[in-house]
Structure formats: C-alpha cells, structure tokens
Amino acid sequence: MRTQAPGFWTDAAAAQDVLKKLKRADQIMTDEKAFRERKEELEVLAELLREGEPVEADVDQALARTGAFAREHELRLKLTDPEDPLPGLLEINAGAGGTEAQDWAEMLMRMFLRYGERKGWKTDVLEVSYADDAGIKTATLRFEGEYAYGHLKSEHGVHRLVRISPFDAAARRHTSFAAVHVSPEIDDTIEVEINDKDLRIDTFRAGGKGGQHVNKTDSAIRITHFPSGIVVSCQNERSQHKNKEFAMKVLRSRLYQRAVEERKAKDEQRAGVKMEIGFGSQIRSYVLAPYRLVKDHRTGVDIGDVDRVLDGDLDELVEAYLQVVVKKGERYAKERKSADALALEDDV
Numbered sequence: 001m002r003t004q005a006p007g008f009w010t011d012a013a014a015a016q017d018v019l020k021k022l023k024r025a026d027q028i029m030t031d032e033k034a035f036r037e038r039k040e041e042l043e044v045l046a047e048l049l050r051e052g053e054p055v056e057a058d059v060d061q062a063l064a065r066t067g068a069f070a071r072e073h074e075l076r077l078k079l080t081d082p083e084d085p086l087p088g089l090l091e092i093n094a095g096a097g098g099t100e101a102q103d104w105a106e107m108l109m110r111m112f113l114r115y116g117e118r119k120g121w122k123t124d125v126l127e128v129s130y131a132d133d134a135g136i137k138t139a140t141l142r143f144e145g146e147y148a149y150g151h152l153k154s155e156h157g158v159h160r161l162v163r164i165s166p167f168d169a170a171a172r173r174h175t176s177f178a179a180v181h182v183s184p185e186i187d188d189t190i191e192v193e194i195n196d197k198d199l200r201i202d203t204f205r206a207g208g209k210g211g212q213h214v215n216k217t218d219s220a221i222r223i224t225h226f227p228s229g230i231v232v233s234c235q236n237e238r239s240q241h242k243n244k245e246f247a248m249k250v251l252r253s254r255l256y257q258r259a260v261e262e263r264k265a266k267d268e269q270r271a272g273v274k275m276e277i278g279f280g281s282q283i284r285s286y287v288l289a290p291y292r293l294v295k296d297h298r299t300g301v302d303i304g305d306v307d308r309v310l311d312g313d314l315d316e317l318v319e320a321y322l323q324v325v326v327k328k329g330e331r332y333a334k335e336r337k338s339a340d341a342l343a344l345e346d347d348v
Contacts, residue, residue, distance in 0.1 A: 038069060042062055045058055045059045045062055071319065078322040079147050079151075083149055083150075083184035083260075086148070087142060088148040088149035088151075088182055088183070089183050089253050090141045090142075090181070092109055092141075092179070092180055093178065093181075094137050095179060097176050099131065099134050099167050100174050101176045101177060102131040102135030102137060103135035104159075107161070107310060108159060108178050111309070111311070112141060112155070113312070114312025115312040116141075116143045116145070116148075118313065119148075121145025123142070123143055125141055126141065126142055126247075127139065127234050140234070142185065155283075155314075156180060156181060157179075157180060157282070157283035158177055158178070159177070159284050160176070160286065161178075161286045161288070162175050162287045162288065183257035192255050194255070198226050199223055201224075202221070202222040202223075220234070221233065221243040221247045223244075225251055225255070230251060230255065232247050232250040284297060286310070287306070292304060292305075293306065294306050296320065299321055301320045303317070
C-alpha cells in the first residue's frame with residue numbers, strides 16, 4: 001500500500017496503524033534474510049569441516065551467534081500484547097529502610113539503564129530524586145527501542161536485596177526493598193480522559209546528585225492526579241513546558257496501564273481464576289551475602305553471577321518470565337473458555 005495514496009492521511013490514527021504494520025512487515029523480511037545468511041554460513045563451515053579444515057573455533061562462534069539470534073526472535077514471538085512494541089516507562093521507588101533502600105534503588109536504576117544500553121535502546125532519565133546521604137528516593141526512566149515495554153514488563157514488582165551493609169559500621173547483613181512500576185508509553189491514538197480539575201501541578205527547582213547541575217529556574221514539574229493518587233515528575237528538560245509535556249505523557253500511560261490491569265482483574269474474577277503476577281509481590285531476590293545468588297520467585301530461575309545481572313544482563317530472567325506468562329495465559333484462556341461455557345449452560 002502506497003502511503004501517498006489520496007486521502008491516506010485523512011485519518012491520522014488509521015495511517016499510523018498502517019505504518020506500524022508496514023514497519024513490522026519490513027522487520028520480518030529483514031529477519032528472514034538474516035536467518036538465510038546464518039544458515040548459509042553454517043553450511044559453508046560444515047563443508048569445510050568435512051574437508052578437514054581447522055575451523056572448529058569459527059563453527060563454535062557461528063553456532064553461538066545463530067543460537068542467540070534464534071532465542072531473541074523466539075522471545076519476540078511471545079510478545080503478543082498490543083502494548084509490547086511501545087516504549088516503556090519504568091519508575092523506581094525506594095522502600096522503607098532509609099539509606100540502605102535508597103542505595104539499592106540507585107543500583108536498580110543503573111542495572112536498568114545498562115540493560116537498555118545492551119539492547120541498543122534509547123534511554124532517558126526523566127526524573128531522579130536523590131537522597132541526602134546516598135542513593136535515590138525515586139526515578140523515572142524511559143526506554144525506546146524494539147519491544148521495549150514487552151521486555152521491561154517482566155520487571156514490574158518488588159525487588160529485594162540482601163547484603164552486608166556498606167553503611168553499617170558493625171558490618172551486619174541488611175535486607176532492602178525497592179518497588180518498580182512499568183507501563184507502556186501510549187501514543188496519541190489512544191485516548192485517556194484527564195480532567196484539568198483533577199490535577200495539581202507543582203513546579204520546583206531540579207537538581208542533580210550532590211547539589212550539582214541545579215537549574216536556576218523552577219523548570220521541574222510534579223503532577224498529582226487526585227482520583228487515582230498517581231504522582232509523576234519530570235525534570236530532565238530545562239524547559240518547563242517540555243517537562244510538563246513529558247509528565248503528562250507518563251500520567252496518561254500510568255492511567256492507561258491501570259485501566260488495563262483493572263479490566264484483566266475483572267476478566268480473571270469472572271473466569272474464576274487468579275493470575276499470580278501483580279504489583280506489590282516480591283518478584284526477585286538479589287543475595288550478596290552469605291552466598292551470591294539472584295533468584296526469580298515467579299519462574300524459579302537462579303543465577304549465581306550476581307554482578308552480571310546487576311550490570312544489566314537480564315535476558316535470561318526476562319525470557320523465563322515470558323515463558324511462564326505464555327503458559328499461564330494459555331491455561332487462563334482454557335479456564336475462561338470453560339467458565340464461559342458453564343455460564344452459557346446456566347443461561348440456557
């Protein structure tokens with residue numbers, strides 16, 4: 001379909017939908033070409049091996065590249081929610097525990113930013129509230145890239161850290177918590193009604209860690225939405241107008257995500273089943289002492305190399321989560337179908 005066709009841009013929402021489909025189709029063709037190239041590379045190396053050429057190291061590298069490519073695309077097949085291709089907004093809130101929890105929240109912020117860099121996404125820090133001694137109180141991050149929200153939604157929940165405290169003179173073991181909230185950044189084609197009378201908009205002076213990079217004007221924005229209790233902030237731009245625009249976008253995305261979650265909860269209640277993944281649950285523990293282990297409580301995945309995970313290598317954890325979600329979704333669909341059938345029999 002030609003985007004220059006008469007009347008194509010008359011309906012902007014429909015035009016954007018067509019462009020998204022074209023982009024996905026183009027990506028499928030690109031991936032198919034890449035698969036063919038990898039297949040041909042392996043065939044050539046196999047022939048060289050049969051001829052006795054010393055290419056074992058090349059074969060190992062090619063197999064590793066092909067395996068990683070296949071796993072990445074298998075993972076993409078599990079990202080079927082309509083919001084999955086959208087940019088992701090990730091908020092971090094330090095839990096109770098003062099400096100310990102605030103330091104942990106900053107460690108998580110670094111982990112997610114490094115993850116975004118590994119994936120080749122565009123990363124933006126929309127807001128950070130630094131603590132007085134160490135760490136952060138809150139942060140809002142934005143990730144734009146291929147299926148950013150689809151990957152990041154696995155991190156929604158409470159993250160727990162166990163370690164020997166660097167802030168405790170007695171070197172005792174401490175447990176810290178931080179909450180992570182992830183929502184898709186919805187575009188202008190999705191309408192979310194927000195009444196101006198339901199908002200309180202505060203301005204304040206943005207500042208960086210240790211009092212550095214402090215703006216000379218009150219350009220930072222904080223928006224409170226009274227009906228939901230949601231509070232969002234943005235301070236990464238020097239323009240108050242730009243910060244307000246970003247903050248409103250975050251608020252719209254949070255309200256949209258809440259509506260989606262409420263609808264899913266009603267569907268699950270109607271079908272008589274309960275999905276186990278939800279905000280407020282402890283999804284993962286990062287243990288640095290007395291042993292070293294990252295354990296995902298939803299999937300049962302254990303990783304001994306904690307440093308690798310904290311450095312942003314989350315692919316194994318994300319993939320395992322999506323495997324669990326797909327299986328639960330299939331079971332949920334089957335149970336809902338049974339519940340609907342029973343309801344129909346009752347009506348008859």
